[in-house]
């Protein structure tokens with residue numbers, strides 16, 4: 001008995017020792033740095049750009065629609081904290097020609113210096129039942145959400161995924177894999193790198209997907225931006241928003257790295273508990289899908305009778 005306890009303590013101390021080099025050293029100070037935000041002309045990307053500007057960064061906004069970019073540039077400029085700060089805009093489709101993207105990023109580096117932090121936030125979403133989603137959608141979501149975040153460069157890189165990138169969800173057969181891929185990329189890249197359109201989606205969204213998505217409390221993009229920027233400059237690998245996001249991240253951490261001792265300890269301690277909570281969530285998702293199916297069949301039968 002004593003031996004087992006001793007073995008546990010030794011293993012634990014060893015674990016802490018092994019984790020210590022993973023703990024990121026000093027946080028990045030955003031003041032004066034160059035932050036590139038792809039997908040920066042709307043939603044979360046725009047809020048992240050504003051948050052970084054408020055902390056003194058120089059910003060390059062990347063998206064397709066030029067007029068939206070110009071408009072958002074003005075909004076970001078309002079968040080300035082000194083007179084030197086600059087916002088650049090680049091209109092390019094990140095899902096298309098990689099060389100073109102590379103060349104525009106080169107241009108912005110010539111103007112604002114090397115990129116200190118790259119925030120990958122371009123993305124679109126589409127939901128529908130598997131057999132009703134055109135194959136072309138699978139390709140286009142993969143191109144924007146996944147390939148649109150593949151840029152080879154140095155510095156801090158942030159990938160904006162989704163809860164649907166941690167778990168597979170009804171209606172997200174095209175979207176979810178593109179976000180899972182992003183997670184795989186981040187996890188592989190982390191090992192290599194030596195770092196010391198919601199409206200469109202809602203048009204087709206199945207009732208099941210809507211009900212399941214509503215389980216996760218909506219968060220304002222400004223709040224998301226605050227949290228992710230704070231965590232990213234600290235060098236954290238897994239960044240989540242809200243209590244369900246926290247639980248999901250702990251639950252799906254797998255072999256992803258830890259960036260603080262307390263993060264690792266929390267995962268170890270909470271894993272079993274969160275798995276229990278997750279089973280209840282799964283049960284409720286299942287009952288949503290079943291209820292929708294029954295309701296559809298009933299209304300079909302009623303239509304026939306008429």
Ligand SMILES: NC(=O)C1=CN([C@@H]2O[C@H](COP(=O)(O)OP(=O)(O)OC[C@H]3O[C@@H](n4cnc5c(N)ncnc54)[C@H](OP(=O)(O)O)[C@@H]3O)[C@@H](O)[C@H]2O)C=CC1
Pocket residue numbers: 038039040041042043044045062063064065066068092093094095121122123124125144145148160161162163197198221
């Ligand atoms: N909103 C949500 O509920 C959630 C969002 N997410 C993820 O967060 C990210 C941002 O979402 P959100 O703020 O809602 O998105 P928005 O639709 O508000 O903004 C998307 C941004 O990406 C740009 N963009 C889209 N396609 C391309 C492209 N091919 N090339 C270049 N830029 C492109 C858009 O500009 P333009 O169209 O002009 O190119 C826009 O600036 C996405 O990756 C999304 O999957 C994750 C979980 C929840």
Ligand SMILES: CCCCCCCCCCCCCCCC(=O)[C@@H](N)CO
Pocket residue numbers: 124125162163164169198201212213214215216244245247248251274275277278281
């Ligand atoms: C311990 C376990 C906790 C489990 C919590 C589960 C919460 C599930 C709800 C997930 C909703 C995700 C919708 C994503 C939509 C999206 O990514 C957007 N692009 C939509 O436009």
